[in-house]
């Protein structure tokens with residue numbers, strides 16, 4: 001199938017049902033149950049201690065900040081919070097899990113019954129229900145690189161890093177929606193300050209459950225779990241491949257095996273994992289070394305109140321100001337850009353025009369120079385860009401001149417009014433001066449005048465252009481047009 | 490609460506314990522007796538006792554998010570049977 005989606009006919013016959021399990025590393029400085037650093041990229045086994053190495057006699061103590069960040073995530077996803085949520089042990093053996101169990105939450109997760117609404121494929125609004133959100137600790141990392149004789153090396157710097165797992169209901173109906181959900185979830189967690197959600201550094205990881213069922217059926221088909229999707233793009237590609245694979249098998253009358261498959265990014269296929277017979281026999285039981293998490297009602301309410309404006313609310317606010325949905329979405333998708341825009345609004349910029357000036361003119365220039373809008377190298381402050389928009393709105397300068405002014409602002413960091421003064425770019429709106437320039441253009445271009453009188457009305461545009469050229473773009477174009485029409489009689 | 494030899498073999502495998510076949514019958518009997526003993530707790534009337542997960546852990550205990558130095562890599566690896574390139578060395582594991 002080579003990663004292509006199911007053919008149209010097949011797509012009508014089968015409905016795709018997808019649920020995602022997303023792991024997110026919390027933005028703490030220390031680990032979940034010990035004080036080791038969580039900084040990314042340190043040399044192997046330099047951020048470890050007796051607790052995260054599972055040395056005998058060591059005991060876990062939960063990180064208050066990790067619990068608070070997990071609570072923020074659960075609240076941002078509108079979950080019901082369990083103030084008496086508990087810790088459990090999930091037992092399995094793997095070299096990157098020194099204790100032989102992972103401390104997680106099984107019977108009493110922090111949050112249940114949440115939801116996330118986002119713009120799905122084609123811009124349609126979709127709501128995915130969140131089944132549960134729980135806290136747990138990360139495992140270490142295995143590698144084969146630099147190890148003698150093909151052995152496996154284990155680095156436990158990541159062991160014990162605080163995680164949340166967010167499990168959706170199987171509410172997604174296609175690979176593109178799955179990717180868009182994941183991106184919306186990432187943005188929500190970024191806004192809520194829960195995580196830096198960098199998929200390339202592994203601070204956001206995603207597994208998917210995919211099944212196909214006959215269109216119109218409400219029963220779930222055999223569930224296939226897909227692992228090892230390491231980018232938003234690969235989530236969509238892997239699911240498209242899997243959707244096609246299952247549809248082709250069902251069309252051929254085969255049964256889909258319930259199994260775990262791995263995504264191979266290079267080959268663009270999923271393949272079955274070597275199954276471990278006891279893979280799902282985790283023998284969960286309550287973690288005896290830890291009491292209940294114990295969330296006081298006041299703490300939950302304070303945390304709820306401390307949440308900033310979330311992406312959906314910001315999108316709605318921008319749309320209410322008159323921004324088209326797509327334009328609002330571009331701003332909301334980048335918190336730094338949205339923060340810049342909010343400062344422009346506070347400085348009095350008009351929403352639509354200000355947004356265009358920001359996302360087309362300023363951002364175009366910054367992107368070309370590889371500079372972020374929140375970088376100190378961006379020498380145009382939001383208040384200055386708002387002032388530039390004000391100069392256009394009041395007719396002091398034309399939109400065309402504004403582009404030159406912006407270039408100068410970027411180069412010098414000057415206020416737009418200063419640039420306009422210094423370079424003499426004030427728009428010419430003086431009727432007498434414009435009339436004079438119009439008469440001069442007509443006198444210098446008798447052929448155009450003749451064409452105009454012969455019925456070629458577009459000859460007037462040429463004359464307007466001549467006036468604009470003569471005034472170095474500073475003449476008010478509307479007034480020039482009027483003057484040319486008047487002089488030509 | 491009797492358990493059979495197949496269950497002993499299963500839990501031994503989950504715990505990575507090598508239990509010889511000759512010991513299976515003895516362990517089945519001993520584990521069965523332990524379970525039977527603990528099962529007597531079921532006879533108690535605990536309707537008015539709130540459930541608890543931990544005997545000593547008080548709810549709400551937590552610490553501040555302040556990192557501090559732990560062990561060096563050489564200290565961490567000192568007890569490992571084998572290490573290389575700063576890592577714990579284990580037999581090859583292939584995911585997938």
Ligand SMILES: [Zn+2]
Pocket residue numbers: 031034035036047048049050051052053160559
């Ligand atoms: Zn540690």
